[in-house]
Amino acid sequence: MDVFNKCYKDGGYLGMFRLAKDKYFTRPILSHYPGTEMEFNGIKTIMWSINNYLGFAENEEVKKIAVDTSSEYGASAPMGSRMLTGNTTLHEDLEKKLAQFENKESAILFNYGYLGVLGTFSAIVHRSDTIVIDKLSHACMIDGTFLAGGKYRFYKHNDMNDLEKQLKAANKLGRGGVLVVTEGVFGMRGDLANLPDICDLKEKYGARLFVDDAHGCGVMGPNGKGTSEHFGVMDRVDLYFSTFAKSFAAIGGFTAGYVDVIRYIRYNARTQIFAKSLPMIYVKVICTTLDMIENNHGFRERLWEVATKLQNGLKELGFKIGDTASPITPVYVPAEPEVAKQIVIYLREKKGVFVSGIMYPVVPKGIILLRMIPTASHTDDQIDKTLEAFKALRDDFTLHLDKVKF
Numbered sequence: 001m002d003v004f005n006k007c008y009k010d011g012g013y014l015g016m017f018r019l020a021k022d023k024y025f026t027r028p029i030l031s032h033y034p035g036t037e038m039e040f041n042g043i044k045t046i047m048w049s050i051n052n053y054l055g056f057a058e059n060e061e062v063k064k065i066a067v068d069t070s071s072e073y074g075a076s077a078p079m080g081s082r083m084l085t086g087n088t089t090l091h092e093d094l095e096k097k098l099a100q101f102e103n104k105e106s107a108i109l110f111n112y113g114y115l116g117v118l119g120t121f122s123a124i125v126h127r128s129d130t131i132v133i134d135k136l137s138h139a140c141m142i143d144g145t146f147l148a149g150g151k152y153r154f155y156k157h158n159d160m161n162d163l164e165k166q167l168k169a170a171n172k173l174g175r176g177g178v179l180v181v182t183e184g185v186f187g188m189r190g191d192l193a194n195l196p197d198i199c200d201l202k203e204k205y206g207a208r209l210f211v212d213d214a215h216g217c218g219v220m221g222p223n224g225k226g227t228s229e230h231f232g233v234m235d236r237v238d239l240y241f242s243t244f245a246k247s248f249a250a251i252g253g254f255t256a257g258y259v260d261v262i263r264y265i266r267y268n269a270r271t272q273i274f275a276k277s278l279p280m281i282y283v284k285v286i287c288t289t290l291d292m293i294e295n296n297h298g299f300r301e302r303l304w305e306v307a308t309k310l311q312n313g314l315k316e317l318g319f320k321i322g323d324t325a326s327p328i329t330p331v332y333v334p335a336e337p338e339v340a341k342q343i344v345i346y347l348r349e350k351k352g353v354f355v356s357g358i359m360y361p362v363v364p365k366g367i368i369l370l371r372m373i374p375t376a377s378h379t380d381d382q383i384d385k386t387l388e389a390f391k392a393l394r395d396d397f398t399l400h401l402d403k404v405k406f
């Protein structure tokens with residue numbers, strides 16, 4: 001049999017969207033330049049779907065650093081992996097700065113967040129170890145868990161009784177160690193991991209804790225250090241991780257933790273050992289955006305102002321936004337798939353408001369999650385126009401918002 005046979009007839013993982021010739025839920029074509037106004041199919045829209053939390057993607061100072069660095073180094077520097085020829089003082093300085101920012105002893109850079117999680121797990125977790133992971137964790141943590149090749153147990157989302165049950169069961173297996181894995185801010189629903197209780201439990205059962213704070217770093221806590229700072233548990237999180245693809249407006253990721261552990265990851269994370277070093281242009285941009293996060297709290301304050309105004313406005317209109325405690329704004333709307341599609345088209349093409357539509361299995365059948373990401377760059381006028389669009393949506397589609405139990 002030809003290994004390619006499936007490509008000709010089977011839709012595969014997200015293939016049903018391809019088969020339906022979808023251009024709304026998957027691979028929509030947008031204008032090239034990220035910001036609060038972007039073109040979708042030639043229509044100007046207010047953009048609520050990019051994780052540009054602090055607005056750094058269109059920040060002039062950040063752009064200038066990128067331009068200056070590329071004119072100095074080009075796009076290829078440094079050549080080779082960190083292990084061989086791709087290590088520089090700039091990479092090492094950035095790792096020190098990130099460790100300091102997160103009050104950790106050491107940190108390691110990765111080229112993508114996804115690769116960072118895969119590399120960290122597969123370095124640390126061996127066959128006799130167990131990962132105990134929140135069921136709603138991002139795909140990179142699920143894939144990292146499988147790739148690591150150890151044992152694994154899922155616990156119900158943020159359910160501390162179930163976490164305890166799984167920790168007890170993992171400890172019964174004996175031999176290896178246990179790594180508890182969770183997101184800090186959950187990327188789809190915007191709710192927070194119950195880090196204080198998770199810390200109590202992992203300490204009670206002698207486990208270690210990995211927090212992927214992709215949506216919390218730069219956003220949460222009085223100094224933007226993340227969800228662990230928000231809860232006052234920075235020193236109890238054993239491995240703190242974030243991508244640079246969101247608040248930092250770049251590419252890459254880092255894991256921070258104890259010096260011995262990070263050193264071990266550095267010499268064992270195959271996704272980094274066997275990959276080219278993070279390009280200079282990103283190293284310099286991340287140094288700049290980290291500095292801005294640390295020293296200019298105005299960006300984060302504005303982000304929260306925008307988020308609060310948007311979330312309060314939606315609630316006043318009767319929309320349900322669940323138990324988000326972060327800027328991520330999930331709007332739960334009752335709709336079967338065909339109506340859900342019409343809603344997304346209506347918002348984008350009639351109202352000029354771009355939101356992502358997320359359906360089953362992320363949310364129960366019969367609901368569409370309109371996921372909105374406020375940023376520091378959104379204006380009050382854009383929020384007002386968006387709220388008007390949602391009011392019109394509610395009325396034009398006669399939505400029964402009280403039906404949503406979220």
Ligand SMILES: Cc1ncc(COP(=O)(O)O)c(C=O)c1O
Nearest residue numbers: 112113114138140187214243245
């Ligand atoms: C929680 C979480 N972790 C990791 C990643 C992967 O990060 P990257 O895009 O840098 O690979 C994402 C990206 O969506 C994410 O949301």
